[in-house]
Amino acid sequence: MKKSDKVSYLINFLGIFMIFLLLMAVFESKIFGSSTQYFKGICTTACYTIIMVASLNLVVGCMGEFSLGHAGFVSVGAYASAIVSNALAGKGLPDIGLFLVALLAGGIAAGLAGLAVGVPALRLRGDYLAIVTVAFAEIIRVCFCNFAITGGGKTMSGILKLSNFYWCFWIMVVCVTIMYMFVRSRFGRTVKAIREDYIAAAASGINVTYYKVMTFVVSAFFAGIGGGIYAHYMTAMIPTNFNFMYSAELLSEVIIGGIGSLTGSVIGAAFLSSLPEMMRQFSQYRMLAYSVVLVLVMIFKPAGIFGDWEFSLTRLLKRLTGRGGRGAAQDAVQGTVRANVQDEAHEKGKAGV
Amino acid sequence: MLEVKNLEVSYGAVHAIHGVSLQVRDGEIVSLIGANGAGKTTILRTISGLQKADTGEITFDGSDLRKTEPSRIINLKLAHVPEGRHIFAQMTVEENLEMGAFADVKDMAATMAEVYERFPRLKERRRQLAGTLSGGEQQMLAVGRALMGKPKMILMDEPSMGLSPLLVKEIFSIIKEVNKQGITILLVEQNAKMALSISNRAYVLETGDITIEGDARELLKDDRVRKAYLGQ
Numbered sequence: 001m002k003k004s005d006k007v008s009y010l011i012n013f014l015g016i017f018m019i020f021l022l023l024m025a026v027f028e029s030k031i032f033g034s035s036t037q038y039f040k041g042i043c044t045t046a047c048y049t050i051i052m053v054a055s056l057n058l059v060v061g062c063m064g065e066f067s068l069g070h071a072g073f074v075s076v077g078a079y080a081s082a083i084v085s086n087a088l089a090g091k092g093l094p095d096i097g098l099f100l101v102a103l104l105a106g107g108i109a110a111g112l113a114g115l116a117v118g119v120p121a122l123r124l125r126g127d128y129l130a131i132v133t134v135a136f137a138e139i140i141r142v143c144f145c146n147f148a149i150t151g152g153g154k155t156m157s158g159i160l161k162l163s164n165f166y167w168c169f170w171i172m173v174v175c176v177t178i179m180y181m182f183v184r185s186r187f188g189r190t191v192k193a194i195r196e197d198y199i200a201a202a203a204s205g206i207n208v209t210y211y212k213v214m215t216f217v218v219s220a221f222f223a224g225i226g227g228g229i230y231a232h233y234m235t236a237m238i239p240t241n242f243n244f245m246y247s248a249e250l251l252s253e254v255i256i257g258g259i260g261s262l263t264g265s266v267i268g269a270a271f272l273s274s275l276p277e278m279m280r281q282f283s284q285y286r287m288l289a290y291s292v293v294l295v296l297v298m299i300f301k302p303a304g305i306f307g308d309w310e311f312s313l314t315r316l317l318k319r320l321t322g323r324g325g326r327g328a329a330q331d332a333v334q335g336t337v338r339a340n341v342q343d344e345a346h347e348k349g350k351a352g353v
Numbered sequence: 354m355l356e357v358k359n360l361e362v363s364y365g366a367v368h369a370i371h372g373v374s375l376q377v378r379d380g381e382i383v384s385l386i387g388a389n390g391a392g393k394t395t396i397l398r399t400i401s402g403l404q405k406a407d408t409g410e411i412t413f414d415g416s417d418l419r420k421t422e423p424s425r426i427i428n429l430k431l432a433h434v435p436e437g438r439h440i441f442a443q444m445t446v447e448e449n450l451e452m453g454a455f456a457d458v459k460d461m462a463a464t465m466a467e468v469y470e471r472f473p474r475l476k477e478r479r480r481q482l483a484g485t486l487s488g489g490e491q492q493m494l495a496v497g498r499a500l501m502g503k504p505k506m507i508l509m510d511e512p513s514m515g516l517s518p519l520l521v522k523e524i525f526s527i528i529k530e531v532n533k534q535g536i537t538i539l540l541v542e543q544n545a546k547m548a549l550s551i552s553n554r555a556y557v558l559e560t561g562d563i564t565i566e567g568d569a570r571e572l573l574k575d576d577r578v579r580k581a582y583l584g585q
Contacts, residue, residue, distance in 0.1 A: 193441050193452045200439035202403055204498065205427030205456035 008314040015313045016173055024166070040165045041233075042274045047168040048229040049273035051175045053253045054265040055222035060251065061260030061308065062183055063215045064195030066130040069117075070223055070250045072137030073110040075242035077224025078231040079150050081106030082159045085232065089160055099162040103171070103228040110224025111217045113140070118216035122209060125198075137247055144239035155238045163233035171229065175222055180262055182218060191215050245287065252294050258304030263311040268304075354379045354506060354537050355400070355431075360409035362392075362399050369395050371561045372409070377506070377539050382532050384540040384548040384569065386582055387558035393541040394436055396558070397508045400539075401433040402426050414505070427456040432504035436511045436541075438491045440498070442484030446475055449483050449494055453501030461501070468497045471530070489520035496527060506537040513544045525551055545582035549573045557582070 023043065030036050056070045085102035093101070121132040145153040182188050191211050194201045202208050231237060257268025276286045297304060355377040362370040370392045377383045385393050398404040400411055402423030411418040413431050421429065441449050450468060454461045469476035472493045478486060483494055492512055499507050512528065513521040521544065529551050532538050542548035549555055552569035557578060565577060572578050 189448070189452070190455065193444065193455075196441035196443055197439045199403070199435050200441060200495075200498075201452070202423060203401065203427075203433040203435050203439070204452050205424050205502070206452075207422070207424035210424075 012313050042277045044165045044168050044233050046270040046273050047172040048226045050172050050266050050269040051226035053269035054176055054179050054262055055219045056250050057254050057265045058219040060254050063191050067133045068130045068247050069133030069137030071242040071246035072140040073220040073223035074227035076113045077106035077110040077227030080109035081228030082231040085160050103225050106228030107221045107224040111221035114217040114220025118213040122212040141239045155236050157236035159231050159235045161235050163229050252290050256297050258306030260308035261306040264306035356412045358410040361407040362395055373563055375556050381553045382538045384552040384555045386545040391558040392561045397510050427502055430505040432499035432502050433508045434495050434499045438495050440483045440491050440494050445480055447479040449498055450501050453498035468500050472497050508539050510541045
């Protein structure tokens with residue numbers, strides 16, 4: 001590992017730790033008095049939504065395919081982890097251990113579902129794939145409505161309340177870090193090449209289907225972990241929670257945040273998932289507001305608010321201290337060019353439609 | 354080096370290639386000319402495994418290409434420059450070249466230095482997004498990316514497509530130079546005159562059948578070819 005990498009990991013870790021301390025200070029000092037618990041809940045909601053949205057962004061942004069069935073993977077993860085944690089409860093595991101095992105089980109179950117869907121479906125592209133993913137999510141929902149183990153259409157309740165904000169924060173950090181590393185790895189680069197031009201990718205010796213299926217599995221895995229946190233936060237759920245609207249909500253959060261930008265996903269998901277809670281009285285109009293925002297974003301910033309720009313604490317610090325200014329400036333210029341080209345590409349796409 | 358025997362390919366009910374045989378010897382430039390829809394691109398795509406053949410044999414350097422996974426064909430050092438400059442538009446020039454070395458990352462830096470030496474223009478623009486390059490530069494990038502895999506043979510599909518006459522000349526001189534370094538080339542072209550002038554041998558393809566084959570220089574004088582493809 002290069003020294004500059006180590007420094008940047010340290011800086012980023014410290015940055016995240018500061019945010020954590022800040023939130024902890026706010027909650028522990030009870031500034032909000034009796035509603036502290038309520039705000040903690042909103043933050044937990046934000047944590048699992050971030051994981052779900054970021055994982056969907058792997059498919060939509062990195063691989064360039066639309067998946068309209070992400071709620072299906074979330075529900076597989078949610079039910080699988082709830083079943084596992086109920087089975088293991090009272091076996092002497094500490095709470096955090098039980099929670100992690102349950103989440104991992106949820107992730108693996110969702111990953112397997114992703115594999116099962118991905119192998120046949122990922123030979124398709126574009127609209128056809130989107131339709132197959134919708135169908136998958138509906139099939140899963142109907143299955144969960146009929147299985148006895150998931151409550152069979154009735155509410156599955158009595159799930160242990162294991163999600164608390166402090167744990168969820170760090171689980172979210174770990175998940176997003178892994179996804180970020182995935183995007184930046186050789187594997188992620190390969191998947192992006194397939195997105196850019198699958199013919200050229202195949203001609204360069206890339207096994208297109210393999211890489212697409214694996215990305216889909218990784219995305220489903222993290223969706224499952226997000227679902228696991230959801231289950232252990234809500235403690236009760238019915239299959240209809242994970243309907244098409246939920247998938248559409250996640251997808252619109254990805255698009256508004258920025259297709260291909262994990263920064264966009266994190267900020268978009270945190271903001272959009274806490275917003276309806278903060279304006280409870282208008283909550284019925286949430287989907288309406290979403291669609292209006294989505295239309296506005298599509299008109300004025302088709303690549304999403306952040307495009308595929310990533311926030312970098314290291315770069316910010318460098319620019320503030322004036323060191324390595326040129327490199328940073330170059331990066332910024334390149335980022336702008338990239339975003340412009342993206343916007344143009346989207347314009348062209350729209351014109352084509 | 355490459356031998357195709359009795360190749361038949363169809364798209365659903367449409368029989369595109371009816372029993373084509375051709376061979377390319379070590380160190381040659383062989384061109385495959387013909388009108389639109391004759392099946393030139395189909396033959397190249399079938400050789401590199403992007404399209405399934407119905408029957409026939411394709412052997413490259415002793416290995417049966419029809420039994421080789423498409424993603425493994427590049428490991429046999431057979432590169433394909435697809436039609437229409439398929440480059441990774443949202444990646445930088447350098448990233449595009451790196452993708453060319455995907456199957457074999459050994460000595461990537463050295464190969465990249467060689468490619469940059471051959472295409473100084475690409476070096477100038479190596480941090481630029483490939484989508485912002487001009488048509489000629491994109492074609493150079495596509496060729497450069499194929500060279501990153503250190504191929505023994507390159508399949509080139511319509512390298513002159515959509516380029517100005519001046520750039521067409523430049524691309525063809527690049528192809529000749531690449532060939533001089535010992536890389537065998539199978540060239541598919543609509544620009545028959547240009548293709549024939551740099552090739553050793555050529556095949557003329559008409560709606561899925563090879564109708565004329567022979568020495569490229571002789572084909573340039575052949576009446577049938579002159580009439581149908583050279584407009585003389």
